[in-house]
Amino acid sequence: MEDGKWRFLQWQSARLPEADLPPGTVQSLSREPTEQGWQQLGAADFENVNGEPGTWTWTGGQVHCTGKPIGVIRSRQPLTNFELSLEWRHLSAGGNSGVFLWAPPEALADLPPGKLPRGGIEVQVLDHGYTQQYEKRSGKQADWFTTDGDVFPVGTSTMKPFPPVSPNGQRSFPSARYSRGTPAWNHYYVRAVNGEVRLWVNGHEVSGGSDCRPSTGYLCLESEGAPVEFRKIFLRKLP
Numbered sequence: 001m002e003d004g005k006w007r008f009l010q011w012q013s014a015r016l017p018e019a020d021l022p023p024g025t026v027q028s029l030s031r032e033p034t035e036q037g038w039q040q041l042g043a044a045d046f047e048n049v050n051g052e053p054g055t056w057t058w059t060g061g062q063v064h065c066t067g068k069p070i071g072v073i074r075s076r077q078p079l080t081n082f083e084l085s086l087e088w089r090h091l092s093a094g095g096n097s098g099v100f101l102w103a104p105p106e107a108l109a110d111l112p113p114g115k116l117p118r119g120g121i122e123v124q125v126l127d128h129g130y131t132q133q134y135e136k137r138s139g140k141q142a143d144w145f146t147t148d149g150d151v152f153p154v155g156t157s158t159m160k161p162f163p164p165v166s167p168n169g170q171r172s173f174p175s176a177r178y179s180r181g182t183p184a185w186n187h188y189y190v191r192a193v194n195g196e197v198r199l200w201v202n203g204h205e206v207s208g209g210s211d212c213r214p215s216t217g218y219l220c221l222e223s224e225g226a227p228v229e230f231r232k233i234f235l236r237k238l239p
Contacts, residue, residue, distance in 0.1 A: 038085070038234040046073040046221070050111045055223055062231035065097070065223045069113040072100060072220040080216045081238040084190040088230050090182040093129030095226035098122045100154070101192050102217035107155060117220060119157040121197055121212050123190060124150040125228065128181040143167060148177040149188070149201045151208050159197070159209040174199075174206035185231075193238060 043058035050071035057064045079102070088097070103120030111117065126147040134142045144166050152171040153159040161172035178201045179186050189200040195215035198208040221230060 036236070038083075038236045041075075041233040041235055045076060047076055049074050049108050049220070050113045050115065051223055052113070056221075061233065062229060063221070063233075065221070065228050065230075067095070067097075067223050067226040067228060069223065070116060070225060071111070071113055071223050072103075072108070072117060073223075074100075074103065074108060074218040074220045078105070078217050079192075079219055079235075079237065081193045082219075083236045083238065084188070084192070084219070084234070086230055086233040087185045087187050088125050088228060089185045090125075090127040091227040091229065093127060093182055094133040095127040095182060095228055096130060096224040097125040097226070097228040098222040098224065099125060099188070099190070100218070100220035100222060101190070101197060102157065102212060102215055103220050104157075104214050104217045107157075108218065108220075116154070116222065116224070118155040119214075120154050120217060120220065121157060121159055121192075121209070122150075122152055122154050122222075123188065123197070123199055124152070125188075125222070126150075127226075128179070145171065146173050146177070148174040148179045149199050149206050150174070151197055151199055153209075153212070158211070158213050160211040161209040162207060172207040172209050174201065176204060176206060178202045178204050178206065 040061055042061050051069060051073065055066050055068065056073055100117055100120040100122055103117045107117040107119035128147045130147055131142045150171045150173060164173045164175065165171060166173055187202050191198045195212045196210045197212060199206055
């Protein structure tokens, strides 16, 4: 782990009491890491792509998403190398959402309501209840996804996933499971540099991938059918 990133996680660990995180985790829930060169993102930093006016509602640095219609908001500018720190929580069991990295402009162009980007790297934001709901609805075993931080390419984008991988070889499955179910908050730290993505869930590195193409594009937050909230969204651009 690079010294700068380790100092950031150490700095975060002093911000919240130990009781706020599960036993054994690195305390990485952030509040104001601006003194480390981070920028907090809010409503002015995102543009609606294909949602309704009331789909996303901002209150300070926290955003509530109704989940309807399916779609995304995106960063105003494309990004290449960066770090992202945010917290999320689902408000209903089995909620589905995600964070898209490096979504190319053509993946978002003329995207109608009800559709997701046609490219990008998705960092899954999924409540544990989704597994049971999927198996009950489909009658199939939920072996092609997890609810603890899958990372995978979407549409025209490609990625070489870090092991362990899904049965179809497309998804990087988490090496261990640390996320918490609704209505608890979870923390994601994402490092996206030179075509490589690494994800930390509640302080633990769990998944990612390399050789991502393209490795420049928009950061998107996803609306996918269920209410979800994001807060303390911090971004640091890297060379």
